[in-house]
Amino acid sequence: MKLVQVAGYLGSGKTTLILDLVRALAATGTKVAILVNDVGEVPVDGKVLSLSGMTVKDIGGGCVCCQVAGSLMKTLEILGREQKPDIVIVEPTGIAVPESIKETARLAARKTPVTLGPVIVLFDTTRVEKLINFDTINRLVARQVKDADVVALSKVDAAEDNDISRAVEEVARLNPKAKIVRLSVRSGEGLEEIVRRTQQEMAPA
Amino acid sequence: MSADPGVDGPKSPLHQRFESCAVVAALGRGEPFGLEELKRFAKDLMAAVTEKVAAAGALDIGHIKAVVESGQCFIYANTVGDPKDITVETNKETPQGDVSLTLNAVVLGLEQGKIHMAAHEGMLMTAERYRLEIRKP
Numbered sequence: 001m002k003l004v005q006v007a008g009y010l011g012s013g014k015t016t017l018i019l020d021l022v023r024a025l026a027a028t029g030t031k032v033a034i035l036v037n038d039v040g041e042v043p044v045d046g047k048v049l050s051l052s053g054m055t056v057k058d059i060g061g062g063c064v065c066c067q068v069a070g071s072l073m074k075t076l077e078i079l080g081r082e083q084k085p086d087i088v089i090v091e092p093t094g095i096a097v098p099e100s101i102k103e104t105a106r107l108a109a110r111k112t113p114v115t116l117g118p119v120i121v122l123f124d125t126t127r128v129e130k131l132i133n134f135d136t137i138n139r140l141v142a143r144q145v146k147d148a149d150v151v152a153l154s155k156v157d158a159a160e161d162n163d164i165s166r167a168v169e170e171v172a173r174l175n176p177k178a179k180i181v182r183l184s185v186r187s188g189e190g191l192e193e194i195v196r197r198t199q200q201e202m203a204p205a
Numbered sequence: 206m207s208a209d210p211g212v213d214g215p216k217s218p219l220h221q222r223f224e225s226c227a228v229v230a231a232l233g234r235g236e237p238f239g240l241e242e243l244k245r246f247a248k249d250l251m252a253a254v255t256e257k258v259a260a261a262g263a264l265d266i267g268h269i270k271a272v273v274e275s276g277q278c279f280i281y282a283n284t285v286g287d288p289k290d291i292t293v294e295t296n297k298e299t300p301q302g303d304v305s306l307t308l309n310a311v312v313l314g315l316e317q318g319k320i321h322m323a324a325h326e327g328m329l330m331t332a333e334r335y336r337l338e339i340r341k342p
């Protein structure tokens with residue numbers, strides 16, 4: 001099974017994207033498992049996805065990149081043993097560091113047949129100023145962008161053109177290697193590209 | 206700098222000023238909701254919690270989101286802080302008079318107890334406006 005992260009700052013559109021992404025992958029016959037990890041004590045994202053007809057595994061109790069990295073490891077082992085999906089989509093918390101999750105997956109790969117798919121990081125183009133200049137948030141977001149293989153500029157349907165340009169500039173500065181994709185789940189822009197990237201093979205874990 | 210992979214550990218230093226809290230409640234009233242009214246309730250709830258959290262001194266709103274369930278109907282409401290941008294999405298089923306609520310607030314620069322108090326106050330204020338009683342806090 002291949003682990004694909006849909007990461008990015010709080011409220012950037014991860015769960016909304018996963019709804020469309022999973023439907024698109026299922027339509028191609030891909031067997032997908034979804035792992036979600038909410039910051040709060042109650043799983044709102046898990047509820048949204050399961051009320052929308054998806055089967056979801058929830059990891060609670062903190063952030064999977066640090067506080068509950070052990071639970072992520074165990075869950076990957078169980079998935080690899082029992083459900084054996086083609087792709088496992090992980091939605092970490094909006095404050096998670098993607099590289100830490102990759103490290104856990106690498107460790108899990110010693111016992112479980114897991115490979116690393118792309119890290120997709122959403123960058124919310126309706127809040128560019130905050131993501132670039134608000135202290136504390138900018139450090140976290142920079143780290144997320146640096147860890148990305150694909151940066152999806154989310155909510156482009158609702159953003160100003162100059163904000164989208166600023167976002168492109170900032171992302172390219174932070175991570176020149178990342179593929180930048182304009183994304184709107186409202187208009188469908190970029191979704192096909194994200195689906196394609198999700199299916200692409202990366203280096204072994 | 207990153208945590209030990211594969212083992213539970215302390216919060217990453219990058220998370221330090223982010224706090225979260227949850228509000229789970231069962232609410233109800235005699236007469237059933239219409240879908241539009243329940244959507245307004247969800248929207249008002251987001252606005253009230255945002256306002257209370259901001260008034261309590263939050264540096265910034267990360268994400269406030271809630272699932273409101275009533276009969277077969279569910280609503281996903283959320284905001285990242287701007288009252289203009291509160292969204293409500295629904296499966297458009299017909300709601301009833303009983304409402305269950307699962308809310309998460311992630312906030313920057315406010316301690317958890319204060320977020321909880323503010324979110325709870327926002328919930329009570331909105332429930333009262335829609336004549337909802339707390340069935341189970």
Ligand SMILES: Nc1nc2c(ncn2[C@@H]2O[C@H](COP(=O)(O)OP(=O)(O)OP(=O)(O)O)[C@@H](O)[C@H]2O)c(=O)[nH]1
Nearest residue numbers: 010011012013014015016094155158184185186292
């Ligand atoms: N205009 C617009 N809004 C979007 C788009 N994608 C998501 N949203 C809205 O953004 C808000 C947050 O979306 P979520 O999918 O819950 O965000 P998230 O990243 O999963 O949030 P957390 O898990 O709390 O970090 C919701 O109100 C969505 O409706 C988009 O493409 N365009």
Ligand SMILES: [Mg+2]
Nearest residue numbers: 014015045091
């Ligand atoms: Mg989410």
